[in-house]
Amino acid sequence: MSLSSSVEFPARFSYACFRLTPHSVYAINATILPQKCRLSTILTAPSFDELFPDALVNPSRPSDLHSDPFWAPTLSVDLSDASGIWIHLGKAPAAQCDKLLINVYKEYSNDSSRVSFLETLEVKCPETAVKWENQRAGKYLLTAYVPIRGCKFLCDSADKHCRQCLRTHLSLEIRENRASFIWLALHTMKDHSYEIFIISAVLVGLIMLVMCMGMVYALWKQRRDAKRVQEIQLTMYVKAMLIYADDCVEHRNCMRMLVECLRHCATCEPVFDMEKLLQPDSVIPSRWLIDQIATLPKFIIVISECGSRILDTTESRTHHLVQARPFADLFGPAMEMIIRDATHNLIASKRKYCIVRLPYSPEVPANLAVLNFPVFNLPDQFGQLTAFLHDFENIDQLNISQPLSQSRMTSFREAVRLQMTFFEQNPDWLDTRWRPIDEPAIPQIREQRLPVEISTDEDRIAAAKLYGIDPPRADSEDEETGVGPSNERQFMLHPPANEPDSDTDDDDLSTSEDEIDDEDEEGGEMHTVVFRPDNLF
Numbered sequence: 001m002s003l004s005s006s007v008e009f010p011a012r013f014s015y016a017c018f019r020l021t022p023h024s025v026y027a028i029n030a031t032i033l034p035q036k037c038r039l040s041t042i043l044t045a046p047s048f049d050e051l052f053p054d055a056l057v058n059p060s061r062p063s064d065l066h067s068d069p070f071w072a073p074t075l076s077v078d079l080s081d082a083s084g085i086w087i088h089l090g091k092a093p094a095a096q097c098d099k100l101l102i103n104v105y106k107e108y109s110n111d112s113s114r115v116s117f118l119e120t121l122e123v124k125c126p127e128t129a130v131k132w133e134n135q136r137a138g139k140y141l142l143t144a145y146v147p148i149r150g151c152k153f154l155c156d157s158a159d160k161h162c163r164q165c166l167r168t169h170l171s172l173e174i175r176e177n178r179a180s181f182i183w184l185a186l187h188t189m190k191d192h193s194y195e196i197f198i199i200s201a202v203l204v205g206l207i208m209l210v211m212c213m214g215m216v217y218a219l220w221k222q223r224r225d226a227k228r229v230q231e232i233q234l235t236m237y238v239k240a241m242l243i244y245a246d247d248c249v250e251h252r253n254c255m256r257m258l259v260e261c262l263r264h265c266a267t268c269e270p271v272f273d274m275e276k277l278l279q280p281d282s283v284i285p286s287r288w289l290i291d292q293i294a295t296l297p298k299f300i301i302v303i304s305e306c307g308s309r310i311l312d313t314t315e316s317r318t319h320h321l322v323q324a325r326p327f328a329d330l331f332g333p334a335m336e337m338i339i340r341d342a343t344h345n346l347i348a349s350k351r352k353y354c355i356v357r358l359p360y361s362p363e364v365p366a367n368l369a370v371l372n373f374p375v376f377n378l379p380d381q382f383g384q385l386t387a388f389l390h391d392f393e394n395i396d397q398l399n400i401s402q403p404l405s406q407s408r409m410t411s412f413r414e415a416v417r418l419q420m421t422f423f424e425q426n427p428d429w430l431d432t433r434w435r436p437i438d439e440p441a442i443p444q445i446r447e448q449r450l451p452v453e454i455s456t457d458e459d460r461i462a463a464a465k466l467y468g469i470d471p472p473r474a475d476s477e478d479e480e481t482g483v484g485p486s487n488e489r490q491f492m493l494h495p496p497a498n499e500p501d502s503d504t505d506d507d508d509l510s511t512s513e514d515e516i517d518d519e520d521e522e523g524g525e526m527h528t529v530v531f532r533p534d535n536l537f
Contacts, residue, residue: 020074022047025170040079045090046072046168056094068148071095072166075102075144084133084178089123089144097125097146103153104132107139107171115141134179136187142170234267238389240298241271243338245307245331246324248429250419254358255302257415258378265403266386271296277327285327293337298389299353301338301373303361307331309434311365320437335368342371350374354388360420379404379412 020026022045030039045051055069074090089100100123105115118140123130145153145167155162177184189196240262244255252274259275262268271292277285293299309315310332321329342349354374355364364375374395376385383400392398404412422429454460 020045022051038080041076042079042170042172043074043076044168044170045074046166050166050168051090052092056092068096068150070148070151070163070166071146072168073100073144073146075142075168075170077142077170077172081131082178083180084131085135085174086129086131087121087123087142087144088129090128091146095146097148099124099147100128101145101147101153102130103143103145105141105143107141109138134183135174135177136179137174137176139171139173142172144168144170234386234390236390237267237269238298239269239271239296240300240389241292241296242273242300242302243331243334244302245304245310245321246329247304247306247433248419248422250415250422251304254412254415254419257412258302258356261379261382261404261408261412262389265382265405265408266389268386268389273327273330274325285330286333289330289334290337293334293341297352299338300385301335301353301355301368303355303357303364305362305430306433308362308365311335311368313367315434318436319434322433322435324433339368339371342373346371351391354385356385358419359416360423379409379416 020043024044026043028039028041028043030041031037032039050070050072051074053069053071056071071092076088076090078086078088080086087102089102091097102121102123104118104121106118108114108116121130121132145165147153148165151163151165153165153167155164179187242255242259244251246252255272256274259270259272262270273285273288276288306321309319310321316332321331323329338349338353342353349371350373353371354376355368357364357375357377359377374388376382376388378385380402382404383402384395384398386403387395387398387400402409454463
């Protein structure tokens with residue numbers, strides 16, 4: 001490392017001591033053998049009068065000095081350490097100090113007469129060296145001085161009594177960086193912060209552009225897939241029970257329409273109590289309900305006005321739904337079993353039970369909504385209901401087409417419209433269906449036409465054969481004798497042992513009547529039952 005281009009000749013020394021010239025700069029390279037170590041040092045010294053003032057070296061100096069003697073140290077730089085530079089300071093043996101200060105300046109590369117202050121290094125006496133760490137390559141100026149009482153490093157031109165401290169200067173050039181990797185990385189980022197900012201902004205912009213393009217592509221792909229219709233053949237019929245409250249006839253018609261839609265458009269086999277419990281060979285409703293709850297895989301819960309009141313524990317304590325069918329309403333017992341089953345296995349129940357709301361249905365009651373069953377609004381979400389019945393995953397994310405035909409959709413909406421019209425025309429309809437429990441039950445008698453209309457004798461004969469009743473005879477003895485009312489006819493029903501065949505002619509019937517008359521005359525038991533067909537049919 002060279003400090004000046006005016007070096008005339010190198011000097012080699014084989015001794016440990018040589019004379020220094022004041023204000024001169026020496027570069028000393030020492031090699032230690034056999035360790036093969038090398039020591040590179042740059043050394044300079046102030047004038048001898050500043051290094052060894054008379055007050056420090058003259059033994060005859062007065063002992064009562066008014067101020068401390070001013071002196072300047074020698075300054076040397078050790079360049080052997082790769083991570084930093086050791087700065088050594090020298091002084092006279094008799095010199096006293098508290099600390100030694102070294103100001104570091106950076107020279108401008110284009111103007112060597114200008115310098116910028118970097119930092120101040122401090123050496124506390126009696127220490128004589130300090131390590132200057134983390135330097136970049138470049139030209140530097142080191143100024144060492146002793147802050148003695150009565151002197152300042154810089155004096156104002158207006159202060160005539162100020163005295164500057166004596167100092168030693170050393171200019172050196174560092175050809176390579178001497179710093180740790182972390183320091184170099186941080187300062188490199190600091191020096192190139194503008195370039196790094198531009199590059200980072202470009203990278204962030206590219207990343208955001210790629211992300212936006214990815215999102216646009218994902219949305220485009222999702223819309224493309226949504227428009228792509230995938231037909232799924234539903235080959236397996238699913239049994240599903242309809243759980244509803246018997247609000248009124250119009251609501252019952254809506255349930256029938258829902259059953260028809262499930263049967264023909266959802267590949268479903270609906271279990272409907274109006275179809276199962278009104279048959280002649282039907283079972284006990286309660287036992288039938290328990291069997292369905294225990295065996296069926298799917299249940300559809302329909303929310304209605306009466307159903308919400310049945311689920312309300314406060315109202316159901318004092319009121320009940322009046323029975324309007326041959327069997328009691330099954331909504332309450334069914335919901336108790338469903339809620340009990342759902343609380344024991346909540347995860348599985350979400351795939352087993354669902355809630356259906358019609359346009360006139362109220363909100364789902366809180367004690368049922370807490371179970372978080374899937375809710376479908378019909379008839380618009382009939383496709384989602386079909387997907388639920390067939391165990392499709394992620395129904396909310398699927399774009400399911402409407403399986404209902406236009407005619408069935410129209411019929412369904414018409415049934416809903418009739419129900420809503422009934423509500424508008426009968427605002428107090430609920431008072432007739434939701435009655436206090438302690439109120440005496442009033443049987444509801446409804447007129448119903450007989451299944452067989454009889455207008456002629458042939459119709460009466462056919463009805464008699466159907467119901468096991470003897471047909472009337474044209475030569476009836478009652479008619480001949482005129483016994484009984486003229487507008488009444490009597491049929492005789494034989495006991496099972498003597499019941500004639502359906503193809504018995506009039507002669508056989510006359511014979512049977514003669515036998516019966518004989519038994520009556522003999523005092524035997526009479527087995528004749530008389531019906532008045534005009535009143536019966």
